[in-house]
Amino acid sequence: MYQSICSQMLCLKWFKSPPLEEVSTSDNKVSIMDMPDLVMRKILGYVGFLSIMKLRKVCHPFRNFIDNTKLNYGLTQVCIVVRPSLISAIIFWSSADLIVLNYAKYVTSSLVKVNGWDNVKILEKEHFLDVFSRDLRAILRNQRLSSMKLEIKENDFDVVGFLFYKEFLNRNFTSISNKKYGWLCCCRNRLKSPCEFAEHWRDVNGIPFMKPSVDQFYDCLKTILKSRGSPIQIKELDIQVMEAYHFMDIARFIDIKHMKCLYINRVFCCDDKKQCLDEIVELDGWECIQELTITNFNVTIPLERFLHKSQLNIRIPTISMEDVLFLKMRLLTSPVFENYTICYDDLQDNIDRLIAVLGRFVIDGYREKHWYYRIPDTKQKVTFRSNIE
Numbered sequence: 001m002y003q004s005i006c007s008q009m010l011c012l013k014w015f016k017s018p019p020l021e022e023v024s025t026s027d028n029k030v031s032i033m034d035m036p037d038l039v040m041r042k043i044l045g046y047v048g049f050l051s052i053m054k055l056r057k058v059c060h061p062f063r064n065f066i067d068n069t070k071l072n073y074g075l076t077q078v079c080i081v082v083r084p085s086l087i088s089a090i091i092f093w094s095s096a097d098l099i100v101l102n103y104a105k106y107v108t109s110s111l112v113k114v115n116g117w118d119n120v121k122i123l124e125k126e127h128f129l130d131v132f133s134r135d136l137r138a139i140l141r142n143q144r145l146s147s148m149k150l151e152i153k154e155n156d157f158d159v160v161g162f163l164f165y166k167e168f169l170n171r172n173f174t175s176i177s178n179k180k181y182g183w184l185c186c187c188r189n190r191l192k193s194p195c196e197f198a199e200h201w202r203d204v205n206g207i208p209f210m211k212p213s214v215d216q217f218y219d220c221l222k223t224i225l226k227s228r229g230s231p232i233q234i235k236e237l238d239i240q241v242m243e244a245y246h247f248m249d250i251a252r253f254i255d256i257k258h259m260k261c262l263y264i265n266r267v268f269c270c271d272d273k274k275q276c277l278d279e280i281v282e283l284d285g286w287e288c289i290q291e292l293t294i295t296n297f298n299v300t301i302p303l304e305r306f307l308h309k310s311q312l313n314i315r316i317p318t319i320s321m322e323d324v325l326f327l328k329m330r331l332l333t334s335p336v337f338e339n340y341t342i343c344y345d346d347l348q349d350n351i352d353r354l355i356a357v358l359g360r361f362v363i364d365g366y367r368e369k370h371w372y373y374r375i376p377d378t379k380q381k382v383t384f385r386s387n388i389e
Contacts, residue, residue, distance in 0.1 A: 037069075040065065040069075041069060044066070044069070049091070049093065049099065050099065050114065052066060053135065053138065053139075056138055066138075067138070067141060074093040074094040075091060075092065075093045075139070075148055076092050076093055076094055076147070076148060076149065077090075077091075077092040077148060077149040077150075077151065078090070078091055078092070078139070078140075078148065078149075078150050078151070079092075079151040079152075079153070080136075080150075080151070080152045080153070081153045081154075081155055082152065082153070082154050082155070082213070082214060082217045083154075083155055083156065083213070084156065084208035084209065084210055084213040085104060085105040085128070085201075085205050085208055085213075086102065086103065086104045086105070086128075087102075087103045087128065087129070087132050087217065088100060088101065088102050088103075089101040089103075089132070089135075089136060091139065099114065099115060100114070100115040101113075101114055101132075101135065102114075103128040103129075103131050103132040103135075104128055104164065105127070105128045105205055105208075106122070106201075106204065106205065107204055107205065108125055108127070109122060109123060109124045109125060109126060110122070110123045110126045110127065110128040110130075110131045111123075111128070111164060112131060113164065120164060129216055129217065129220050132220070133220050133223070133224055136221075136224055137224045137227055140224060140225070140228065140232060141227070141228055147235045148233075148234050148235065149234065149235060149236040149237075149238070150234045150236070150237050150238075150239075151237075151238045151239070152221075152238070152239045152240060153240050154210070154214060154240045154241075154242065154267050154268070156210045156268070164197070210242075210268060211242060211268075214241075214242050214246065215246075218241075218246045218249060218250060219249075221250055222249050222250050222253065225250055225253035225254070226253055228253070231253055231254055231255040232253065232254055232255065233255045233258040234254065234255075234258070234259060235258070235259065235260050235261070236259070236260060236261040236262075236263075237254070237259060237261070237262050237263070238261075238263040239263070239264055239265070240265045240266075240267045241264065241265075241266060241267070242266065242267060242268055243266075243275070244266075244275050244276070244277050244279065244297065247264055247277070248279055248280075251280075251283055252283070255285070256283045256284060256285040256286050256288065256289065257284070257285030257288045258285075258288070259285075259288065259289055260288075260289065260290050260291065261289070261290065261291040261292075262289050262291070262292050262293070263291075263293045264277065264280075264293065264294045264295070264297065265293075265295045265296060266295065266296035266297050267296070274297075274298045274317075274345075275297055275298065276297060276298045276299065276300055277294055277297040277298070277299060278299060278300055278301050280294070281301060281305055287308060289309065290309060290310045290311070290336075291309065291310060291311040291312075292306070292309050292311070292312055292313070292314070293311075293312075293313040293314075294313070294314050294315070295313070295315070296315075297315065298315055298316065298317055298345075299314045299315065299316055300316070300317060303316070303323060303326070303327060303342075304326075304330070307327075307330050307331070307334065307337075308336065309336070309340075310336045310337060310338045310339075311338050311339050311340070312339075312340045312341070312342075313340075313341040313343075314341075314342065314343070315342075315343040315344065315345075316342065316343070316344050316345075317344070317345050317346065318344060318345065318346040318347070318348055319342065319344040319346075319347060319348065319384070320347075320348040321348075321353050324384070327340075327342070327382065328373065328382070331375070331380070331382060332375060337380055338379075338380055339380065339381060339383075340381075340382045340383065341382075341383040341385060342382070342383070342384050342385070343384075343385045343386065344384070344385070344386050345386070347386065371383065371384040371385075
């Protein structure tokens with residue numbers, strides 16, 4: 001009941017009750033922004049996340065008040081999926097609910113779809129990355145829950161047609177009076193399936209390439225994080241990148257000292273060229289990361305730089321028996337070690353020497369050799385992995 005009243009108040013003018021002697025002599029109508037800050041904060045505490053995002057777009061006073069107040073949305077996880085002509089942001093918070101925001105490109109304009117809404121908004125002459133950037137900046141600018149997880153995935157599978165096809169059939173688009181969007185009417189009877197709609201989408205947008213789209217996204221994300229004024233605190237980062245600099249560019253705006261888990265995966269690496277990610281040890285506070293996984297990148301710095309981690313999964317170009325014995329002895333006395341996986345490309349010594357220390361290897365479904373060394377009477381283990389020669 002109270003929440004409903006508060007929501008209505010935010011959508012209406014608020015009237016002060018004037019003294020009786022002033023009723024007939026003055027116009028006392030004022031805006032809702034004249035309410036005391038304490039009252040405004042109380043009302044906003046009963047307004048949902050989507051309503052707050054809508055309020056930010058009503059006027060500058062609302063936007064400034066919400067941004068300066070730094071409301072705690074209670075976000076627990078933000079998952080961003082990057083595609084060439086579509087960005088999806090999945091927002092989770094402590095109430096176990098979620099919201100999916102989709103930002104799609106249409107020629108020089110943008111389509112925005114939010115789950116739970118019955119229509120799609122067309123924003124003319126606005127790039128979809130700019131629209132996404134404004135919303136994400138507002139979300140991350142006010143985020144104060146330091147246990148949040150940030151997840152960034154890259155996917156070149158085009159789902160735009162499937163996401164917007166239903167609204168297209170039902171004509172549930174807003175702001176389409178411009179003749180420029182006449183295709184919504186003339187194509188409605190011609191396109192009979194999501195696949196045909198997706199083909200039309202590619203015709204009007206062209207076929208974008210994944211690499212330039214990803215570069216633009218990470219430039220956008222770097223600008224968003226930089227605008228906060230202070231490094232964002234997140235507990236866990238799970239990120240897919242095409243290049244090492246994609247991660248390094250945004251990592252400088254993240255409070256690495258606060259991070260506990262970091263997973264970095266290079267995707268779409270069709271070439272045989274191995275990239276290195278040695279720069280990670282230059283980040284301020286990287287020693288505080290307890291669980292570190294780096295896949296499809298090489299690490300060429302000495303292994304002892306990583307032995308303070310509890311869980312580790314990295315790839316190194318070469319390994320020797322001295323490395324294996326050193327790792328074994330150090331981990332036997334480590335107070336934090338739990339599980340290590342060391343992948344390597346070349347073995348400097350004879351493989352018989354490795355078998356003599358670690359035993360026979362096993363072959364998995366990925367055609368890789370695996371050696372497991374488990375510390376006696378514990379669940380701790382080290383795995384060495386290499387491709388079959």
